[in-house]
Amino acid sequence: MPELPEVQNVVDGLKILQDRYVEDVKVYNVNTVKNPNTSDDFEDILEGKKVLDVFRRGKYIVFQLDADYKLITHLRMTGALVVGEKEVTKYTRVGFLFSKNLAVNFNDIRRFGTMSLLHQEELYKEKGYFNLGVEPLSKEFNHRYMLGKLSSNRAIKTVILDQTIIAGLGNIYADECLFLAGIHPNRKGRELTKQEACILVDKIKLVLEKAINCGGTTFRDYKNSKGESGNFQQHLHVYGRKGQKCLLCNKGLKNSKISGRTTVFCPNCQR
Ligand SMILES: [Zn+2]
Incomplete structure:
Protein backbone atom coordinates (compact mmCIF):
# COMPACT_ATOMS: atom_id res chain seq x y z
CA MET A 1 0.00 0.00 0.00
CA PRO A 2 1.36 3.45 -0.83
CA GLU A 3 2.48 5.33 2.26
CA LEU A 4 3.36 8.98 2.83
CA PRO A 5 6.39 9.20 0.47
CA GLU A 6 4.58 7.44 -2.40
CA VAL A 7 1.45 9.55 -1.97
CA GLN A 8 3.60 12.70 -1.84
CA ASN A 9 5.13 11.77 -5.18
CA VAL A 10 1.70 11.18 -6.68
CA VAL A 11 0.56 14.58 -5.42
CA ASP A 12 3.64 16.31 -6.88
CA GLY A 13 2.64 14.92 -10.27
CA LEU A 14 -0.94 16.13 -9.85
CA LYS A 15 0.04 19.78 -9.28
CA ILE A 16 -0.48 20.19 -13.03
CA LEU A 17 -4.23 20.17 -12.30
CA GLN A 18 -4.06 23.35 -10.24
CA ASP A 19 -6.22 26.15 -11.71
CA ARG A 20 -7.95 23.79 -14.15
CA TYR A 21 -11.68 23.22 -14.25
CA VAL A 22 -13.40 19.84 -14.05
CA GLU A 23 -15.14 19.58 -17.40
CA ASP A 24 -16.41 16.03 -17.31
CA VAL A 25 -16.61 13.16 -14.80
CA LYS A 26 -17.73 9.59 -15.36
CA VAL A 27 -18.06 7.04 -12.56
CA TYR A 28 -17.50 3.48 -13.83
CA ASN A 29 -17.57 1.75 -10.45
CA VAL A 30 -20.17 3.13 -8.03
CA ASN A 31 -18.46 1.58 -4.98
CA THR A 32 -15.37 3.74 -5.47
CA VAL A 33 -17.45 6.81 -4.56
CA LYS A 34 -18.14 6.95 -0.81
CA ASN A 35 -19.69 10.44 -0.76
CA PRO A 36 -22.10 11.84 -1.85
CA ASN A 37 -24.57 8.97 -1.89
CA THR A 38 -25.05 8.66 -5.63
CA SER A 39 -22.56 8.84 -8.48
CA ASP A 40 -24.97 11.22 -10.26
CA ASP A 41 -24.53 13.72 -7.42
CA PHE A 42 -20.77 13.12 -7.47
CA GLU A 43 -20.60 13.93 -11.18
CA ASP A 44 -23.02 16.89 -10.97
CA ILE A 45 -21.29 18.63 -8.06
CA LEU A 46 -17.80 18.13 -9.54
CA GLU A 47 -18.52 19.38 -13.03
CA GLY A 48 -17.56 23.03 -13.42
CA LYS A 49 -15.55 23.15 -10.19
CA LYS A 50 -12.06 24.69 -10.23
CA VAL A 51 -9.05 22.93 -8.68
CA LEU A 52 -7.46 25.48 -6.34
CA ASP A 53 -4.81 23.15 -4.94
CA VAL A 54 -3.77 19.49 -4.72
CA PHE A 55 -2.11 18.38 -1.50
CA ARG A 56 -1.38 15.36 0.67
CA ARG A 57 -2.68 14.77 4.19
CA GLY A 58 -1.54 11.47 5.73
CA LYS A 59 -2.04 8.93 2.95
CA TYR A 60 -4.91 10.91 1.42
CA ILE A 61 -4.76 12.95 -1.77
CA VAL A 62 -6.89 16.08 -1.46
CA PHE A 63 -8.17 18.23 -4.32
CA GLN A 64 -9.18 21.59 -2.87
CA LEU A 65 -12.00 22.85 -5.08
CA ASP A 66 -13.79 26.16 -5.17
CA ALA A 67 -17.09 26.62 -3.29
CA ASP A 68 -15.42 24.97 -0.24
CA TYR A 69 -15.49 21.42 -1.60
CA LYS A 70 -12.77 18.83 -1.19
CA LEU A 71 -12.31 15.67 -3.26
CA ILE A 72 -10.57 13.28 -0.85
CA THR A 73 -8.95 10.21 -2.41
CA HIS A 74 -7.35 7.16 -0.81
CA LEU A 75 -5.42 4.81 -3.10
CA ARG A 76 -5.51 1.84 -0.65
CA MET A 77 -3.80 -1.21 -2.23
CA THR A 78 -3.68 -0.61 -5.97
CA GLY A 79 -5.31 2.77 -6.72
CA ALA A 80 -3.52 5.06 -9.20
CA LEU A 81 -4.30 8.48 -10.62
CA VAL A 82 -2.97 8.44 -14.15
CA VAL A 83 -2.51 11.82 -15.84
CA GLY A 84 -2.96 12.09 -19.59
CA GLU A 85 -4.58 8.68 -20.11
CA LYS A 86 -7.53 9.23 -22.44
CA GLU A 87 -8.45 5.61 -22.92
CA VAL A 88 -10.76 3.97 -20.39
CA THR A 89 -9.37 0.58 -19.32
CA LYS A 90 -11.13 -2.25 -17.53
CA TYR A 91 -9.54 -0.97 -14.32
CA THR A 92 -10.76 2.62 -14.68
CA ARG A 93 -13.14 3.34 -11.79
CA VAL A 94 -13.59 7.09 -12.34
CA GLY A 95 -12.60 9.11 -15.40
CA PHE A 96 -12.01 12.88 -15.36
CA LEU A 97 -11.57 15.47 -18.06
CA PHE A 98 -9.99 18.74 -16.95
CA SER A 99 -9.77 21.98 -18.92
CA LYS A 100 -7.20 22.27 -21.70
CA ASN A 101 -8.12 18.69 -22.61
CA LEU A 102 -6.26 16.90 -19.81
CA ALA A 103 -7.69 13.49 -18.93
CA VAL A 104 -7.03 11.79 -15.57
CA ASN A 105 -8.14 8.24 -14.78
CA PHE A 106 -8.53 6.76 -11.34
CA ASN A 107 -7.50 3.17 -12.05
CA ASP A 108 -7.73 0.52 -9.35
CA ILE A 109 -7.24 -3.20 -9.95
CA ARG A 110 -8.46 -4.40 -6.55
CA ARG A 111 -11.13 -1.72 -6.07
CA PHE A 112 -10.33 -0.79 -2.45
CA GLY A 113 -9.51 2.81 -3.37
CA THR A 114 -12.06 5.48 -2.50
CA MET A 115 -13.16 8.99 -3.44
CA SER A 116 -15.23 11.29 -1.25
CA LEU A 117 -16.53 14.63 -2.44
CA LEU A 118 -17.43 16.68 0.61
CA HIS A 119 -18.28 20.24 1.51
CA GLN A 120 -16.07 21.81 4.20
CA GLU A 121 -18.83 21.30 6.78
CA GLU A 122 -19.24 17.59 6.03
CA LEU A 123 -15.61 16.52 6.41
CA TYR A 124 -16.48 14.52 9.54
CA LYS A 125 -18.16 12.00 7.20
CA GLU A 126 -14.71 10.89 6.03
CA LYS A 127 -13.70 9.69 9.49
CA GLY A 128 -10.19 8.47 8.68
CA TYR A 129 -9.35 11.87 7.20
CA PHE A 130 -11.11 13.92 9.83
CA ASN A 131 -9.31 12.20 12.73
CA LEU A 132 -5.78 12.31 11.31
CA GLY A 133 -2.97 13.16 13.71
CA VAL A 134 -0.04 15.47 13.00
CA GLU A 135 2.04 15.40 9.83
CA PRO A 136 5.40 13.78 10.67
CA LEU A 137 7.35 16.28 8.56
CA SER A 138 5.72 19.28 10.24
CA LYS A 139 7.08 21.29 13.19
CA GLU A 140 4.16 20.03 15.29
CA PHE A 141 5.66 16.56 15.20
CA ASN A 142 8.47 16.99 17.69
ZN1 LIG B 1 21.62 -6.10 13.76
Whole structure:
Protein backbone atom coordinates (compact mmCIF):
# COMPACT_ATOMS: atom_id res chain seq x y z
CA MET A 1 0.00 0.00 0.00
CA PRO A 2 1.36 3.45 -0.83
CA GLU A 3 2.48 5.33 2.26
CA LEU A 4 3.36 8.98 2.83
CA PRO A 5 6.39 9.20 0.47
CA GLU A 6 4.58 7.44 -2.40
CA VAL A 7 1.45 9.55 -1.97
CA GLN A 8 3.60 12.70 -1.84
CA ASN A 9 5.13 11.77 -5.18
CA VAL A 10 1.70 11.18 -6.68
CA VAL A 11 0.56 14.58 -5.42
CA ASP A 12 3.64 16.31 -6.88
CA GLY A 13 2.64 14.92 -10.27
CA LEU A 14 -0.94 16.13 -9.85
CA LYS A 15 0.04 19.78 -9.28
CA ILE A 16 -0.48 20.19 -13.03
CA LEU A 17 -4.23 20.17 -12.30
CA GLN A 18 -4.06 23.35 -10.24
CA ASP A 19 -6.22 26.15 -11.71
CA ARG A 20 -7.95 23.79 -14.15
CA TYR A 21 -11.68 23.22 -14.25
CA VAL A 22 -13.40 19.84 -14.05
CA GLU A 23 -15.14 19.58 -17.40
CA ASP A 24 -16.41 16.03 -17.31
CA VAL A 25 -16.61 13.16 -14.80
CA LYS A 26 -17.73 9.59 -15.36
CA VAL A 27 -18.06 7.04 -12.56
CA TYR A 28 -17.50 3.48 -13.83
CA ASN A 29 -17.57 1.75 -10.45
CA VAL A 30 -20.17 3.13 -8.03
CA ASN A 31 -18.46 1.58 -4.98
CA THR A 32 -15.37 3.74 -5.47
CA VAL A 33 -17.45 6.81 -4.56
CA LYS A 34 -18.14 6.95 -0.81
CA ASN A 35 -19.69 10.44 -0.76
CA PRO A 36 -22.10 11.84 -1.85
CA ASN A 37 -24.57 8.97 -1.89
CA THR A 38 -25.05 8.66 -5.63
CA SER A 39 -22.56 8.84 -8.48
CA ASP A 40 -24.97 11.22 -10.26
CA ASP A 41 -24.53 13.72 -7.42
CA PHE A 42 -20.77 13.12 -7.47
CA GLU A 43 -20.60 13.93 -11.18
CA ASP A 44 -23.02 16.89 -10.97
CA ILE A 45 -21.29 18.63 -8.06
CA LEU A 46 -17.80 18.13 -9.54
CA GLU A 47 -18.52 19.38 -13.03
CA GLY A 48 -17.56 23.03 -13.42
CA LYS A 49 -15.55 23.15 -10.19
CA LYS A 50 -12.06 24.69 -10.23
CA VAL A 51 -9.05 22.93 -8.68
CA LEU A 52 -7.46 25.48 -6.34
CA ASP A 53 -4.81 23.15 -4.94
CA VAL A 54 -3.77 19.49 -4.72
CA PHE A 55 -2.11 18.38 -1.50
CA ARG A 56 -1.38 15.36 0.67
CA ARG A 57 -2.68 14.77 4.19
CA GLY A 58 -1.54 11.47 5.73
CA LYS A 59 -2.04 8.93 2.95
CA TYR A 60 -4.91 10.91 1.42
CA ILE A 61 -4.76 12.95 -1.77
CA VAL A 62 -6.89 16.08 -1.46
CA PHE A 63 -8.17 18.23 -4.32
CA GLN A 64 -9.18 21.59 -2.87
CA LEU A 65 -12.00 22.85 -5.08
CA ASP A 66 -13.79 26.16 -5.17
CA ALA A 67 -17.09 26.62 -3.29
CA ASP A 68 -15.42 24.97 -0.24
CA TYR A 69 -15.49 21.42 -1.60
CA LYS A 70 -12.77 18.83 -1.19
CA LEU A 71 -12.31 15.67 -3.26
CA ILE A 72 -10.57 13.28 -0.85
CA THR A 73 -8.95 10.21 -2.41
CA HIS A 74 -7.35 7.16 -0.81
CA LEU A 75 -5.42 4.81 -3.10
CA ARG A 76 -5.51 1.84 -0.65
CA MET A 77 -3.80 -1.21 -2.23
CA THR A 78 -3.68 -0.61 -5.97
CA GLY A 79 -5.31 2.77 -6.72
CA ALA A 80 -3.52 5.06 -9.20
CA LEU A 81 -4.30 8.48 -10.62
CA VAL A 82 -2.97 8.44 -14.15
CA VAL A 83 -2.51 11.82 -15.84
CA GLY A 84 -2.96 12.09 -19.59
CA GLU A 85 -4.58 8.68 -20.11
CA LYS A 86 -7.53 9.23 -22.44
CA GLU A 87 -8.45 5.61 -22.92
CA VAL A 88 -10.76 3.97 -20.39
CA THR A 89 -9.37 0.58 -19.32
CA LYS A 90 -11.13 -2.25 -17.53
CA TYR A 91 -9.54 -0.97 -14.32
CA THR A 92 -10.76 2.62 -14.68
CA ARG A 93 -13.14 3.34 -11.79
CA VAL A 94 -13.59 7.09 -12.34
CA GLY A 95 -12.60 9.11 -15.40
CA PHE A 96 -12.01 12.88 -15.36
CA LEU A 97 -11.57 15.47 -18.06
CA PHE A 98 -9.99 18.74 -16.95
CA SER A 99 -9.77 21.98 -18.92
CA LYS A 100 -7.20 22.27 -21.70
CA ASN A 101 -8.12 18.69 -22.61
CA LEU A 102 -6.26 16.90 -19.81
CA ALA A 103 -7.69 13.49 -18.93
CA VAL A 104 -7.03 11.79 -15.57
CA ASN A 105 -8.14 8.24 -14.78
CA PHE A 106 -8.53 6.76 -11.34
CA ASN A 107 -7.50 3.17 -12.05
CA ASP A 108 -7.73 0.52 -9.35
CA ILE A 109 -7.24 -3.20 -9.95
CA ARG A 110 -8.46 -4.40 -6.55
CA ARG A 111 -11.13 -1.72 -6.07
CA PHE A 112 -10.33 -0.79 -2.45
CA GLY A 113 -9.51 2.81 -3.37
CA THR A 114 -12.06 5.48 -2.50
CA MET A 115 -13.16 8.99 -3.44
CA SER A 116 -15.23 11.29 -1.25
CA LEU A 117 -16.53 14.63 -2.44
CA LEU A 118 -17.43 16.68 0.61
CA HIS A 119 -18.28 20.24 1.51
CA GLN A 120 -16.07 21.81 4.20
CA GLU A 121 -18.83 21.30 6.78
CA GLU A 122 -19.24 17.59 6.03
CA LEU A 123 -15.61 16.52 6.41
CA TYR A 124 -16.48 14.52 9.54
CA LYS A 125 -18.16 12.00 7.20
CA GLU A 126 -14.71 10.89 6.03
CA LYS A 127 -13.70 9.69 9.49
CA GLY A 128 -10.19 8.47 8.68
CA TYR A 129 -9.35 11.87 7.20
CA PHE A 130 -11.11 13.92 9.83
CA ASN A 131 -9.31 12.20 12.73
CA LEU A 132 -5.78 12.31 11.31
CA GLY A 133 -2.97 13.16 13.71
CA VAL A 134 -0.04 15.47 13.00
CA GLU A 135 2.04 15.40 9.83
CA PRO A 136 5.40 13.78 10.67
CA LEU A 137 7.35 16.28 8.56
CA SER A 138 5.72 19.28 10.24
CA LYS A 139 7.08 21.29 13.19
CA GLU A 140 4.16 20.03 15.29
CA PHE A 141 5.66 16.56 15.20
CA ASN A 142 8.47 16.99 17.69
CA HIS A 143 9.95 15.31 20.75
CA ARG A 144 7.38 16.82 23.10
CA TYR A 145 4.47 15.62 20.95
CA MET A 146 5.90 12.08 20.72
CA LEU A 147 6.51 11.86 24.47
CA GLY A 148 2.91 12.91 25.08
CA LYS A 149 1.69 9.91 23.08
CA LEU A 150 3.82 7.29 24.83
CA SER A 151 1.85 6.77 28.03
CA SER A 152 0.18 3.54 26.85
CA ASN A 153 0.98 -0.14 27.12
CA ARG A 154 0.67 -0.51 23.36
CA ALA A 155 3.70 -1.69 21.39
CA ILE A 156 5.68 1.25 20.02
CA LYS A 157 5.11 0.01 16.48
CA THR A 158 1.33 0.09 17.04
CA VAL A 159 1.63 3.63 18.41
CA ILE A 160 3.53 5.01 15.42
CA LEU A 161 1.21 3.22 12.95
CA ASP A 162 -1.85 4.86 14.57
CA GLN A 163 -3.01 7.40 11.98
CA THR A 164 -4.68 9.53 14.65
CA ILE A 165 -1.20 10.04 16.19
CA ILE A 166 1.09 10.25 13.13
CA ALA A 167 -0.54 10.79 9.73
CA GLY A 168 0.84 8.76 6.85
CA LEU A 169 3.33 6.38 8.45
CA GLY A 170 2.73 2.76 7.37
CA ASN A 171 4.33 -0.65 7.70
CA ILE A 172 7.41 -0.15 5.51
CA TYR A 173 8.60 3.07 7.10
CA ALA A 174 7.58 2.12 10.67
CA ASP A 175 9.91 -0.90 10.50
CA GLU A 176 12.73 1.16 8.98
CA CYS A 177 12.44 3.97 11.55
CA LEU A 178 12.42 1.59 14.51
CA PHE A 179 15.47 -0.22 13.14
CA LEU A 180 17.44 2.99 12.65
CA ALA A 181 16.40 4.18 16.13
CA GLY A 182 17.55 0.85 17.64
CA ILE A 183 14.14 0.31 19.27
CA HIS A 184 12.50 -3.13 19.43
CA PRO A 185 9.05 -2.87 17.77
CA ASN A 186 7.36 -4.71 20.66
CA ARG A 187 8.57 -2.37 23.42
CA LYS A 188 5.74 -0.71 25.30
CA GLY A 189 5.34 2.95 24.49
CA ARG A 190 5.61 4.00 28.13
CA GLU A 191 8.93 2.16 28.53
CA LEU A 192 10.75 4.35 26.03
CA THR A 193 13.21 6.81 27.49
CA LYS A 194 13.09 10.48 26.59
CA GLN A 195 16.27 10.03 24.61
CA GLU A 196 14.82 7.11 22.63
CA ALA A 197 11.67 9.11 21.83
CA CYS A 198 13.86 11.94 20.54
CA ILE A 199 15.90 9.58 18.34
CA LEU A 200 12.71 7.99 17.00
CA VAL A 201 11.27 11.37 15.96
CA ASP A 202 14.51 12.26 14.19
CA LYS A 203 14.64 8.90 12.35
CA ILE A 204 11.00 9.15 11.25
CA LYS A 205 11.68 12.53 9.65
CA LEU A 206 14.96 11.35 8.13
CA VAL A 207 13.54 8.15 6.60
CA LEU A 208 10.43 9.85 5.19
CA GLU A 209 12.43 12.70 3.63
CA LYS A 210 14.90 10.30 2.05
CA ALA A 211 12.09 8.09 0.72
CA ILE A 212 10.30 11.09 -0.82
CA ASN A 213 13.53 12.08 -2.55
CA CYS A 214 13.88 8.52 -3.90
CA GLY A 215 10.38 8.65 -5.38
CA GLY A 216 9.05 6.21 -2.76
CA THR A 217 9.31 2.43 -2.59
CA THR A 218 8.13 0.16 -5.42
CA PHE A 219 7.54 -3.51 -4.67
CA ARG A 220 4.79 -4.66 -6.97
CA ASP A 221 2.77 -2.01 -8.67
CA TYR A 222 3.24 1.39 -7.09
CA LYS A 223 3.88 4.07 -9.73
CA ASN A 224 3.46 7.81 -9.49
CA SER A 225 1.04 9.75 -11.69
CA LYS A 226 3.60 9.80 -14.53
CA GLY A 227 3.98 6.01 -14.42
CA GLU A 228 7.41 6.16 -12.76
CA SER A 229 8.57 3.70 -10.07
CA GLY A 230 10.37 4.66 -6.86
CA ASN A 231 13.75 3.29 -5.79
CA PHE A 232 13.78 3.49 -2.00
CA GLN A 233 13.54 -0.34 -1.92
CA GLN A 234 17.31 -0.25 -2.56
CA HIS A 235 17.80 1.52 0.77
CA LEU A 236 15.65 -0.71 3.01
CA HIS A 237 17.35 -2.25 6.05
CA VAL A 238 14.64 -4.55 7.41
CA TYR A 239 11.33 -4.31 5.55
CA GLY A 240 10.99 -7.19 3.09
CA ARG A 241 14.28 -8.73 4.34
CA LYS A 242 12.77 -11.36 6.65
CA GLY A 243 15.22 -14.24 7.23
CA GLN A 244 18.17 -12.33 5.79
CA LYS A 245 21.16 -10.95 7.66
CA CYS A 246 21.19 -7.60 9.47
CA LEU A 247 23.16 -5.03 7.48
CA LEU A 248 24.71 -3.67 10.68
CA CYS A 249 25.63 -6.72 12.78
CA ASN A 250 25.29 -9.61 10.30
CA LYS A 251 23.03 -11.61 12.65
CA GLY A 252 19.71 -13.03 11.40
CA LEU A 253 16.68 -10.72 11.19
CA LYS A 254 13.55 -11.94 12.97
CA ASN A 255 9.91 -11.35 12.14
CA SER A 256 6.65 -11.31 14.06
CA LYS A 257 3.11 -9.95 13.73
CA ILE A 258 2.30 -6.71 15.51
CA SER A 259 -1.24 -5.35 15.12
CA GLY A 260 -1.70 -7.91 12.37
CA ARG A 261 1.21 -6.48 10.37
CA THR A 262 4.34 -8.39 9.45
CA THR A 263 7.20 -6.82 11.34
CA VAL A 264 10.89 -7.40 10.59
CA PHE A 265 13.56 -6.40 13.09
CA CYS A 266 17.05 -7.22 14.36
CA PRO A 267 16.88 -8.66 17.91
CA ASN A 268 20.54 -7.71 18.35
CA CYS A 269 20.44 -4.08 17.19
CA GLN A 270 16.93 -3.26 18.44
CA ARG A 271 16.36 -3.37 22.18
ZN1 LIG B 1 21.62 -6.10 13.76
